[in-house]
Amino acid sequence: MRKRKTLILFLLGILTLTGCGKNSSSEDAVSSSDVVSSSETSSEETSVSVSEAERYTITFYSEGGTSVNPITAEAGAAITKPDNPVRQGYTFVDWFEDKGTWEVAFVFDFMPERDVVLYAKWQAQTLDEIEAYNNSLAASSKPNHLYIHYLRFNNTAEEYNNWDIWVWPDRHTGRMFDFVKEDGVIKTDNYGGAMIEVDLGNIYTDGGHDGNGNKTDETVNFSPNEKLVDKIGFLITYKPSRSQGTHWTSDGGDKFLLTKDALEYALNGSLHIFAVQENTRNFTYRYGGEVYDNPYEFDDGNSLSAKYNDVDSSGTPDAVSATSPLMKNKGVGYQIMVGSFADSDGDGFGDIRGITLSLDYLESLNVEAIWLTPVQISDSYHGYDTIDYYNIDPKFGSKTSPHAIDGEITQESANADYLELLSAARERNIAVVMDLVINHTSINNLLFQESLSLNPEYRAYYHWRNFKENSNWYQYSNYNYYY
The missing domain is CATH 2.60.40.4270 (Listeria-Bacteroides repeat domain)
Structure with a gap:
């Protein structure tokens, strides 16, 4: 019995030792695995850390x-x-x-x-560089051509892909001109940016537009009867907007060059216009190295009218001015569309002198007051988009007026024609009413130009939003602003 007991105890001891060995081995494997895992993780972390550090x-x-x-x-x-x-x-x-x-x-x-x-x-840019650039243009430009140079601040070829320029002889339809390309890419330089080329002696037969941004077959002629027109308009247009009808998004609105002035700065008989993004109103006829800032460079998109509209309107408004004595007890009135009433110089467009020469006719109708459609400087034939409230539009001047200089209409002669009309009408006891449009202006009006330039003093002169409420709101340039 003692031997059996001893044997049993011996076997139990072996089993116990074996079991302990297994447990110990298992615990060592987990620990090893943990160490390896920890080591691998540490290695990965060290690798990432080293990589990031480098x-x-x-x-x-x-x-x-x-x-x-x-x-x-x-x-x-x-x-x-x-x-x-x-x-x-x-x-x-x-x-x-x-x-x-x-x-x-x-x-x-x-x-x-x-x-x-x-x-x-x-x-x-130095004066020598500027002169060298103008000389290079003179050497490469063609006589009797117009080149409009347009510089965007991000002056890369891709920047101009969505832009072109609509050009027209004054009071006629125009044509879209693409920027000049070289090897299929819009050509740019560090001075004038990209440019278009207009052959002023050519009669274009693909002018006009169909309301969807496409050319039509209308004729555009800048030199009728082989004589260059006096005035040429241009509009730098944002091409995606042309599918929205006739009101196109542009950089700065309509601009006009007087060919007489441009010819004074001609390079090899060619006319040049230089315009800079957001500053097209300051275009020049010769490159001079002018430097302009981009007012939208740091804009956050929230320069809305309400942000600047701090006008206190709680007070009592000023009394309306009394009616002029000249307008009291007047009988028959006659409204005149100035551009179509009477043409004194045969250019096909009505003028103020034509009205003066027609006063006897108006008096015979017992007219005691004439109401003129707007005559201040504007972009349109009708005049209801005023640019300058202080001057008469030269388009209403007359080449046969005694105030014209050698048959040329000037700002001064147009103003003098208007004063002459007032004087002649008063002699006949006929009052003259000026249609003063102040509810809205041209986008070329200096007030609007200051407003669109984010000038805080003028921003709230017009309504600006960052969404298009309806079709009466128009986008300015390619920014998310609507007026």
Whole structure:
């Protein structure tokens, strides 16, 4: 019995030791696995950490030029210099770390083991550069051609893809002109940007438009009877808007060049116009290196009328002015559409002198007051979109007026024609009523131009929203603003 008991105890001891061995081995495997897993995780974390630590960023400050995206890469990786930024009126020199001293330009070869901040150095265009550019235009331009140069702040070929220019002889239909291309790509330069070319001696037979942005077969002639027209209009249009009817989105609205003035600055017998984005009202006939700011560069899209409308309208309004004694007890009135009533110089368009010469006729009808449609400077034939409230539109002047100079209508002669009408009408006891349109203006009115330029003093002169409520609201340029 003792031997059996001893044997049983021995076997139990072996089983116990074996079981303990298995448990110990199992625990060691989990621990090992944990260590390996921990080691692998640590290795991965270390790898990611090292990788991130070796990636650095080059940040670019364009100092008034177009933006340049940052470069991020591992230390030692090959890097390429980005396309040069563009700044209107300046020539890009290079990228520098030492802003102000500008001693050593940054070399784009390999990413350094640090973050880098670079600043653009610019050089204002010199008079010699400007003269050289104008001389190059004179050498390449064709006589009796019109070139309209349009510079957008982001002066890349792609920037102009959605734009073209509508050009027309005054009071006639026009034609759409695409920007000149080279090898299928819109051609640009750092001075005038992109340009269109108009052959002023050619009779275009694909003018007009169908309301959907397409050309038609109307005739456009800038030199009828082989004589260049006195006035040419142009509109820099945003092409996607032309499918919306006749009110196109544009940069700055209608602009007009006087061919007589343009010819004074002609280059090799060719006329040139230079216009800059958001500043087309300041167009010039010769490139002069003028520098303009982009008012929308830092705009957040919330420059709405309500933001600036702090006018206190709670007070008592001013009394309406008393009716002029000249208008009291008047009998028959006669409204005159000035552009179609009487043409004194045979140019096919009514003028103020024509009304003066017709006063005897009006008096014979017992007319005691004449009401003129708007005669101030405007964009249209009807005059209800005023540009300048202080001057008579020269289109209502007369070449046969004694105030014209050698048969040429001037601003002064047009104003004098109007004063002569007032004097002659008063002698006949006929009152003259001026149609003063102040509810709205032309987009070329200086007040609107200041408003669209985000000038806080004038922004609330007009209604601006960042959504189109209905068809009566029009988009300005390609921004999310409607007026």
